[in-house]
Amino acid sequence: MTILIPRRTFLVGSATAAAAMTVGQEARAAGPVKAAWVYVGPVGDFGWSYQHDLGRKAVEAALGDKVKTSFVEKVAEGPDSERVIRQLAGVNDIVFTTSFGFMNPTERVAKQFPKVKFEQATGYKTGANFAEYNARFYQGRTVAGTLAGLLSKKGVAGYVGSVPIPEVVMGINAFTIAARKINPNFQTKVIWVNAWFDPGKEADAAKSLIDQGADFINQHTDSPAVVQTAEARGVMAVGEASNMQNFGPKAQVTSNMDDWGPYYIERIKAVIDGTWKSQSVWLGMKEGAVAMAPYGPAVTPEAAAAADKVKAAIIAGTLDPFAGPIKNQKGELKVAAGQTIADADLQKMDWYVEGVQA
Structure with missing residues (x-):
C-alpha cells in the first residue's frame, strides 16, 4: 500500500512532534513496518527521484502486506525538509531521505526520535539510529x-x-x-x-x-x-x-x-526481523547499484x-x-x-x- 502525503499536513514544533511520536510508536507495535521516503524532486522527473520511487515500489512488490510505504516529493533542502522528516518520523518505523541536503536535518530529527530508524542517501554522517548509503x-x-x-x-x-x-x-x-x-x-x-x-x-x-x-x-x-x-x-x-x-x-x-530496489528491500527486511543496524555503505557497479x-x-x-x-x-x-x-x-x-x-x-x-x- 502506498500513501502520498500532502505536504500541507505536516506538523511543526516539538510538542506536536512528541505527540506524533507517541502515536506512531503505538501503531508500530501492531501492523506492518511503516517506511517513508523523502524526495528532493518530483517522482515524475524520470531521473533521481523517479529511480528512488521505483526502489520503493520494489519494496512493496517484494514484501507485500509486511510493509506500508509513503513518500513526499518535491521537498526543498533546508528548513522545510526538517519539518517534513519530523512529521514522517512520528508515524513511521524507518525514514529514507534521498538527497545530500537532507543530511543535517535528518541527523537532528534522528536524535529526537531514537526508536525510529533513519537512512540518508549520499551523505557521510551516521548515528545509533542513523545510517548512510551512497552509490559510486x-x-x-x-x-x-x-x-x-x-x-x-x-x-x-x-x-x-x-x-x-x-x-x-x-x-x-x-x-x-x-x-x-x-x-x-x-x-x-x-x-x-x-x-x-x-x-x-x-x-x-x-x-x-x-x-x-x-x-x-x-x-x-x-x-x-x-x-x-x-x-x-x-x-x-x-x-x-x-x-x-x-x-x-x-x-x-x-x-x-541507479538501482536502489535491492538495498531498500534488504534494509526493510532488517527492520522486520530486528537486525537493522546503523552503517555507512558505498555501493557501485559490483553490487548492481x-x-x-x-x-x-x-x-x-x-x-x-x-x-x-x-x-x-x-x-x-x-x-x-x-x-x-x-x-x-x-x-x-x-x-x-x-x-x-x-x-x-x-x-x-x-x-x-x-x-x-x-
Missing part, C-alpha cells in the same frame, strides 16, 4: 568518459552540473580522466545550474555548451531536458539516473542508471567493446577510476603513479582535474 556514480562516469573520448569528433564535452558538492565534482573528474586516456587533449566544459531539477535551466545550459563547441553532453541533473536538447541539436548525450533513451533515441549513447543503459546508435562496435572492457575492469576491481598519475587544472601532480585517492578524500573532493573548464 563516478564509476558510470568513467564508462561514459571512455565513450566520449572515442566518439567525440571535437574532443570537447559539455557537462551540466547540478550543485557543486564532492559527489558531482568527482563525477566530472572521473569522466574527464577517462576521456583523456583516449584523447589527451580532451576538454570538459561545465555549467552549473545550482539545482537538482530545473528542466529550463538544464536545457539552457546544454544549449550554451553546444554553442561553445561541445558535441558530447553529460549531466548530473535529474530531468531529461539535457538529452532532449542534445537530440534536437544533433549531438550525443549521456542520461542520468534512469534510461532516458525515449527522450533522445538518436542522441543518447548510454545512461548512468550503478549500471549503464544499453548503448545507442551512435556507439560504434569498437567504442562499445572499449566501454564494456572498462566496465568489466571496474566490477572486477582491477581498474580504479582515480588511479594516478592525476594532475589538477593547473597541471600540478595530485596523485602519483601507482597511487589512488582514498574514499575519505573522494568524499571531500573540491578540485578539478586537468582538462576541466569550470
Whole structure:
C-alpha cells in the first residue's frame, strides 16, 4: 500500500512532534513496518527521484502486506525538509531521505526520535539510529568518459552540473580522466545550474555548451531536458539516473542508471526481523547499484567493446577510476603513479582535474 502525503499536513514544533511520536510508536507495535521516503524532486522527473520511487515500489512488490510505504516529493533542502522528516518520523518505523541536503536535518530529527530508524542517501554522517548509503556514480562516469573520448569528433564535452558538492565534482573528474586516456587533449566544459531539477535551466545550459563547441553532453541533473536538447541539436548525450533513451533515441549513447530496489528491500527486511543496524555503505557497479543503459546508435562496435572492457575492469576491481598519475587544472601532480585517492578524500573532493573548464 502506498500513501502520498500532502505536504500541507505536516506538523511543526516539538510538542506536536512528541505527540506524533507517541502515536506512531503505538501503531508500530501492531501492523506492518511503516517506511517513508523523502524526495528532493518530483517522482515524475524520470531521473533521481523517479529511480528512488521505483526502489520503493520494489519494496512493496517484494514484501507485500509486511510493509506500508509513503513518500513526499518535491521537498526543498533546508528548513522545510526538517519539518517534513519530523512529521514522517512520528508515524513511521524507518525514514529514507534521498538527497545530500537532507543530511543535517535528518541527523537532528534522528536524535529526537531514537526508536525510529533513519537512512540518508549520499551523505557521510551516521548515528545509533542513523545510517548512510551512497552509490559510486563516478564509476558510470568513467564508462561514459571512455565513450566520449572515442566518439567525440571535437574532443570537447559539455557537462551540466547540478550543485557543486564532492559527489558531482568527482563525477566530472572521473569522466574527464577517462576521456583523456583516449584523447589527451580532451576538454570538459561545465555549467552549473545550482539545482537538482530545473528542466529550463538544464536545457539552457546544454544549449550554451553546444554553442561553445561541445558535441558530447553529460549531466548530473535529474530531468531529461539535457538529452532532449542534445537530440534536437544533433549531438550525443549521456542520461542520468534512469534510461532516458525515449527522450533522445538518436542522441543518447548510454545512461548512468541507479538501482536502489535491492538495498531498500534488504534494509526493510532488517527492520522486520530486528537486525537493522546503523552503517555507512558505498555501493557501485559490483553490487548492481550503478549500471549503464544499453548503448545507442551512435556507439560504434569498437567504442562499445572499449566501454564494456572498462566496465568489466571496474566490477572486477582491477581498474580504479582515480588511479594516478592525476594532475589538477593547473597541471600540478595530485596523485602519483601507482597511487589512488582514498574514499575519505573522494568524499571531500573540491578540485578539478586537468582538462576541466569550470
